[in-house]
Amino acid sequence: MDLATAAFDADAHAAEIRRQGYTIIPDFMDAGTLAAVRAGLAPFQGSHHGRNDFEGFLTERIYTLVARAPVFQDLAEEPRVMALLERFLQPGFLLTASQSIQINPGETAQNLHTDDGFYRLPRPRPAISFTLIAAVDAFTHANGCTEVVPGSHLWGEPGAPNRPTDLAEIEAMLVPLEMPAGACFVMAGTALHRGGANRTDRPRLAFTNQYCEPWARPQENFFLAMPPEEARAMSPRMQKLLGYDIWPSFMGMVTGSHPAKALEPGWIPPVVAQRREG
Ligand SMILES: O=C(O)CCC(=O)C(=O)O
Incomplete structure (x- = not known):
């Protein structure tokens, strides 16, 4: 274990997430x-330019980051992040998204949103996913750092007594997460936030890795995004994060078998093998 990992107080960070959402x-x-x-x-x-207002027309996103370079695999399974997420998610949690986000000059602020809103279960509820956003360029209010509404992860549905109704009132609560290059934040998927407007003349580069419960559907379909030959070369933890594992007793099975078998050399889908035998 390296020094940074040994010194990391996962419980203190988890308490902060429980209190303020990040x-x-x-x-x-x-x-x-x-x-x-x-x-x-x-x-x-x-x-890779954004195709709609949410992706951001002046924002560049590079998806399937873990297949782009080994450093992104190391960062996706970073031990401090794993220890922190283990405080919230069930064993066998999955990578649900892995992408870079470069907010270019002139980009406007995103709509306020939550990252696990597509799990349409009533709020308040535990987060089903957690988002990490890492600053490759220093994050400043001027260059479009992420802005978060502290405590919003505890809010109910729109109209709930603990949730402000007025958008302007909610926007006034936003906190800009200014951070040096190299820092990251980890946030509950239930926290309201947005990418900020970039009012500078330089891009703001970041990347995000997001993780979900092992029983939830990931945003990105990594089985199709990269060939199994590439997943085979990855670490066992990375393979599990990508979904080459089961949520007991057999969620994620492949024709009744463990999905990790698909990473064995010479594997062919059981239906194909059985057709040949039959
Ligand atoms: O880039 C950011 O700061 C946040 C982006 C974001 O929240 C998203 O695209 O879902």
Whole structure:
């Protein structure tokens, strides 16, 4: 265990998430890791522009980040983050999204939203997913840092007594999460937030890894996003995060078998094998 991991107080960070909906890890990435992140993104930058107001017409997103460079796999299974998430999610939790988000100059603020709102169960409820957003460029209020409404993860449905009704009132509660390059925050999927407006003349580069309960449907379908040959070369933890595992007793099975078998050399889908035998 390295020094940063040994010194990390997962319980204190978890308490902060329970209280305000998010917590900051100031030393998530060192200079070498930041350089590897930039190098990993470089070949793909400049060609992925947002297709709607939510993605952001002036925002570039590179999806399936864990398949882009090994550093993104290391960061997706970073031990402090795993320890923190284990305080909230069931064993076998999944990666649900992994993408870079570059908010370019002139981009406007996103609509306020929650990241696990597509799990349409009534609020208040425990978060079904958690979002990590890491600052590759320093996050400032001016360059479009993420803005969060502290405590909103505890709110009920619109109209609930503990939830303000007026959008302007909610927007007045937003806190800009200013952080140095290399820091990240981890946030409950139930917390209201938005990517901010970039009022500077330089891009704001970040990436997000998001994690969900092992029984919930992930946003990104990693089985189709990358060939099993690539998943085979990844760590056992990474393979489980991608879904090559079951939620007991057999959610995620493949024709009655454990999905990790699909990573064994020479594997062919059982239906194909059985057809050949039959
Ligand atoms: O980039 C950010 O700061 C937040 C982006 C976000 O919340 C999203 O795209 O869902």
